Amino acid sequence: MALNTRPVAASMNDTNYHGGMIDNLNKGVGALPEPISPAQTQGLGWRLLDEEISLPAAVLYDGVMQQNLQWMQSFVTQYGVKLAPHGKTTMAPKLFARQLAGGAWGITLATAQQTRVAYAHGVRRVIMANQLVGKRNMEIIGQLIADADFEFFCLVDNVDGIDQLGRFYSERGQTLQVLLELGAAGGRTGVRDAAQQDAVLAALARWPEALQLAGVEIYEGVLKQEAEIRAFLQRAVTVLTELAGAGQIKRTPALLSGAGSAWYDVVAEEFAPARIGMPLDVVLRPGCYLTHDVGIYKTAQAQIEIRNPIAHQMRTSLKPALQLWAYVQSIPEADKAIIGLGKRDAAFDAGFPTPAQIYCPGDALPQDVPAHWQITGMMDQHAYLQIAPGDEIKVGDMLAFDISHPCLTFDKWRQVLVLDERYQVVDIVQTYF
Amino acid sequence: MALNTRPVAASMNDTNYHGGMIDNLNKGVGALPEPISPAQTQGLGWRLLDEEISLPAAVLYDGVMQQNLQWMQSFVTQYGVKLAPHGKTTMAPKLFARQLAGGAWGITLATAQQTRVAYAHGVRRVIMANQLVGKRNMEIIGQLIADADFEFFCLVDNVDGIDQLGRFYSERGQTLQVLLELGAAGGRTGVRDAAQQDAVLAALARWPEALQLAGVEIYEGVLKQEAEIRAFLQRAVTVLTELAGAGQIKRTPALLSGAGSAWYDVVAEEFAPARIGMPLDVVLRPGCYLTHDVGIYKTAQAQIEIRNPIAHQMRTSLKPALQLWAYVQSIPEADKAIIGLGKRDAAFDAGFPTPAQIYCPGDALPQDVPAHWQITGMMDQHAYLQIAPGDEIKVGDMLAFDISHPCLTFDKWRQVLVLDERYQVVDIVQTYF
Numbered sequence: 001m002a003l004n005t006r007p008v009a010a011s012m013n014d015t016n017y018h019g020g021m022i023d024n025l026n027k028g029v030g031a032l033p034e035p036i037s038p039a040q041t042q043g044l045g046w047r048l049l050d051e052e053i054s055l056p057a058a059v060l061y062d063g064v065m066q067q068n069l070q071w072m073q074s075f076v077t078q079y080g081v082k083l084a085p086h087g088k089t090t091m092a093p094k095l096f097a098r099q100l101a102g103g104a105w106g107i108t109l110a111t112a113q114q115t116r117v118a119y120a121h122g123v124r125r126v127i128m129a130n131q132l133v134g135k136r137n138m139e140i141i142g143q144l145i146a147d148a149d150f151e152f153f154c155l156v157d158n159v160d161g162i163d164q165l166g167r168f169y170s171e172r173g174q175t176l177q178v179l180l181e182l183g184a185a186g187g188r189t190g191v192r193d194a195a196q197q198d199a200v201l202a203a204l205a206r207w208p209e210a211l212q213l214a215g216v217e218i219y220e221g222v223l224k225q226e227a228e229i230r231a232f233l234q235r236a237v238t239v240l241t242e243l244a245g246a247g248q249i250k251r252t253p254a255l256l257s258g259a260g261s262a263w264y265d266v267v268a269e270e271f272a273p274a275r276i277g278m279p280l281d282v283v284l285r286p287g288c289y290l291t292h293d294v295g296i297y298k299t300a301q302a303q304i305e306i307r308n309p310i311a312h313q314m315r316t317s318l319k320p321a322l323q324l325w326a327y328v329q330s331i332p333e334a335d336k337a338i339i340g341l342g343k344r345d346a347a348f349d350a351g352f353p354t355p356a357q358i359y360c361p362g363d364a365l366p367q368d369v370p371a372h373w374q375i376t377g378m379m380d381q382h383a384y385l386q387i388a389p390g391d392e393i394k395v396g397d398m399l400a401f402d403i404s405h406p407c408l409t410f411d412k413w414r415q416v417l418v419l420d421e422r423y424q425v426v427d428i429v430q431t432y433f
Numbered sequence: 434m435a436l437n438t439r440p441v442a443a444s445m446n447d448t449n450y451h452g453g454m455i456d457n458l459n460k461g462v463g464a465l466p467e468p469i470s471p472a473q474t475q476g477l478g479w480r481l482l483d484e485e486i487s488l489p490a491a492v493l494y495d496g497v498m499q500q501n502l503q504w505m506q507s508f509v510t511q512y513g514v515k516l517a518p519h520g521k522t523t524m525a526p527k528l529f530a531r532q533l534a535g536g537a538w539g540i541t542l543a544t545a546q547q548t549r550v551a552y553a554h555g556v557r558r559v560i561m562a563n564q565l566v567g568k569r570n571m572e573i574i575g576q577l578i579a580d581a582d583f584e585f586f587c588l589v590d591n592v593d594g595i596d597q598l599g600r601f602y603s604e605r606g607q608t609l610q611v612l613l614e615l616g617a618a619g620g621r622t623g624v625r626d627a628a629q630q631d632a633v634l635a636a637l638a639r640w641p642e643a644l645q646l647a648g649v650e651i652y653e654g655v656l657k658q659e660a661e662i663r664a665f666l667q668r669a670v671t672v673l674t675e676l677a678g679a680g681q682i683k684r685t686p687a688l689l690s691g692a693g694s695a696w697y698d699v700v701a702e703e704f705a706p707a708r709i710g711m712p713l714d715v716v717l718r719p720g721c722y723l724t725h726d727v728g729i730y731k732t733a734q735a736q737i738e739i740r741n742p743i744a745h746q747m748r749t750s751l752k753p754a755l756q757l758w759a760y761v762q763s764i765p766e767a768d769k770a771i772i773g774l775g776k777r778d779a780a781f782d783a784g785f786p787t788p789a790q791i792y793c794p795g796d797a798l799p800q801d802v803p804a805h806w807q808i809t810g811m812m813d814q815h816a817y818l819q820i821a822p823g824d825e826i827k828v829g830d831m832l833a834f835d836i837s838h839p840c841l842t843f844d845k846w847r848q849v850l851v852l853d854e855r856y857q858v859v860d861i862v863q864t865y866f
Binding site for chain 2: 052343
């Protein structure tokens with residue numbers, strides 16, 4: 001089993017890497033007479049404000065993203081905990097590489113396919129924060145963990161699943177590192193009580209070669225109140241301490257992991273001081289900090305910066321780094337503009353996109369939009385923008401939208417353009433959903 | 434300007450076709466030691482029931498899809514109208530090719546990028562049922578219409594947009610065919626009244642070489658009541674008759690087009706008998722019939738089969754051809770199973786996926802699920818399945834889900850597996866979102 005702790009490298013030149021060309025059949029790009037590889041995206045020279053991009057397009061602001069990356073790394077460093085950002089948010093290997101280069105300990109992922117994508121792009125430590133189920137999925141992971149330089153963890157919370165994993169990896173003579181997932185009543189996955197936990201531990205004991213318990217994992221995001229979240233986190237520390245004391249943890253350091261993007265501060269406060277009687281890696285897994293948003297995660301982050309002393313004293317904050325640009329397509333009524341942006345382009349499950357700036361081609365720079373403009377509805381390929389009669393807006397103007405819920409925006413795009421401060425494209429980030 | 438009416442061919446070997454390899458970084462596929470091209474997907478031998486596919490996966494049932502295709506073609510043939518199915522639903526060139534081979538007159542699309550994808554795969558007649566806005570988007574279409582064998586139409590409904598198009602294509606010495614879009618008060622795009630219509634016609638008159646009016650287009654799906662829809666359709670016939678009488682229609686036959694997937698029968702009834710004083714092509718544009726669903730379009734189709742005499746007398750009906758397969762991942766509470774299927778995999782804006790069948794690996798065939806099972810919530814990568822204590826279900830079982838709203842399911846998948854009646858993969862359909 002790989003317990004390799006060498007710095008994790010993320011290379012685009014991994015020999016397992018296949019495909020991934022960017023061609024002119026993609027939406028939201030500029031002119032591409034020939035397909036290019038992800039490594040050839042420097043120097044394209046596309047300028048957004050010169051209408052050299054086919055809109056709608058998704059863009060990341062390079063400098064903002066880099067600030068967000070540093071903010072979170074600084075936060076976890078001050079708590080002495082490790083960061084394995086949830087890669088399912090972006091599924092963008094170039095962003096994984098930035099996160100790892102910025103100090104992340106590993107990448108968190110949700111499925112076997114996502115894990116394979118990360119591995120193929122050089123990621124060498126993955127927490128798959130999910131149960132691993134199904135023959136083909138087990139084969140995928142089996143191929144990856146055959147590389148002794150690749151460290152992998154997945155979750156277990158039930159007997160049938162453990163026996164299926166144990167049988168599969170026993171037959172292959174392989175060893176899989178697993179984390180006991182604790183769950184909350186009414187929540188998602190994870191053992192609810194001592195009886196379920198005992199059954200899981202008994203099942204693990206049947207497969208001592210194939211399955212090695214490395215620690216404890218929770219996802220606190222299914223709970224809504226700080227007090228119940230803290231109690232849940234304290235339960236995780238207690239369980240891990242007992243398991244460590246009983247010699248059941250086979251990895252040193254043991255792993256203790258939690259945290260989505262809304263409560264990572266509370267997880268850091270509860271987990272960082274834990275003393276379990278053996279060396280411990282505390283690993284946080286927020287996914288949305290890199291791009292942030294102006295919706296659910298802006299709200300959550302504001303709470304964090306109020307309640308957490310370290311976040312409170314940091315001089316900067318997370319800022320939205322992901323926007324969508326689209327054209328005004330029709331203004332059929334005096335108070336209604338139709339925008340060429342739809343459910344095909346943006347998340348809509350946690351609030352509609354928010355108009356931020358307007359740009360009339362030929363002008364010097366985009367301007368902030370009036371505060372009363374808002375999206376009131378979306379169809380597959382259109383958005384309804386509420387305006388007021390007489391507002392300065394016309395067909396052919398370009399609008400920039402902030403978003404809520406980056407995860408479900410990223411998965412609408414096969415590539416996202418990275419812009420500098422002058423709105424010039426400096427890179428293209430591919431996604432693998 | 435191309436008014437070519439030769440049979441439209443859809444070839445995967447078009448010389449403009451780039452990229453599109455299928456590799457093992459994709460979700461929902463089987464083992465792929467090497468990347469394959471879309472033409473190499475025959476004979477893969479993957480069997481869904483033998484767990485040779487990494488789930489979750491999206492699948493199309495070949496025979497059902499073929500029946501749906503024939504049903505709609507038979508319907509439009511009986512009305513003597515033409516079919517340009519909305520390709521934005523699937524964005525799958527292999528399905529476009531099936532629709533064209535089955536008798537479709539062209540393909541409808543929503544954006545310049547979608548049009549380019551269709552062209553690159555051999556489609557040679559496209560209605561872009563949208564305004565064409567923005568320099569780069571105009572360039573894309575300009576490149577395509579340079580091919581005299583490619584016939585293209587887009588919509589106009591406002592003066593600024595027309596002047597932008599006129600200036601752009603005048604400078605290139607090209608001619609663009611446009612359709613006047615009529616709209617309804619409170620609806621989406623389209624001219625609302627005679628004043629807007631007159632302004633549009635005056636703007637078109639400024640660009641007689643660059644812009645040629647080919648007919649009238651409406652989208653009735655923004656209205657909800659049959660009576661107002663019929664009135665809207667009758668207005669379209671009246672306007673087109675007046676334009677034809679005034680010699681303003683530059684294409685022969687003139688084009689009259691409407692119909693989403695919910696009211697195509699009413700559109701056929703109103704448009705088919707239209708006599709406008711010149712030859713006329715009536716073109717319907719439903720997009721969802723090929724896969725159908727068990728949600729919004731099942732409900733709409735049931736209404737059609739009640740109210741429309743031709744649909745009523747047809748011996749078959751549309752059937753759902755698209756399903757998602759996923760594993761039971763955890764059963765943490767007696768009445769709750771967690772499924773490895775989330776908002777990343779399925780539409781959720783018009784009802785959650787509906788559990789249809791369950792399969793325990795090793796059994797002979799899938800079984801229908803109990804009627805009381807239902808999805809009660811979805812997260813990015815998980816679904817909550819309500820069950821009853823004691824139900825026969827365990828971790829590792831495979832579940833098939835029907836869906837509501839195929840458009841927002843297709844765009845979650847870069848390829849969809851085509852299955853025969855024995856659940857064997859016979860083809861892979863790629864999407865280009």
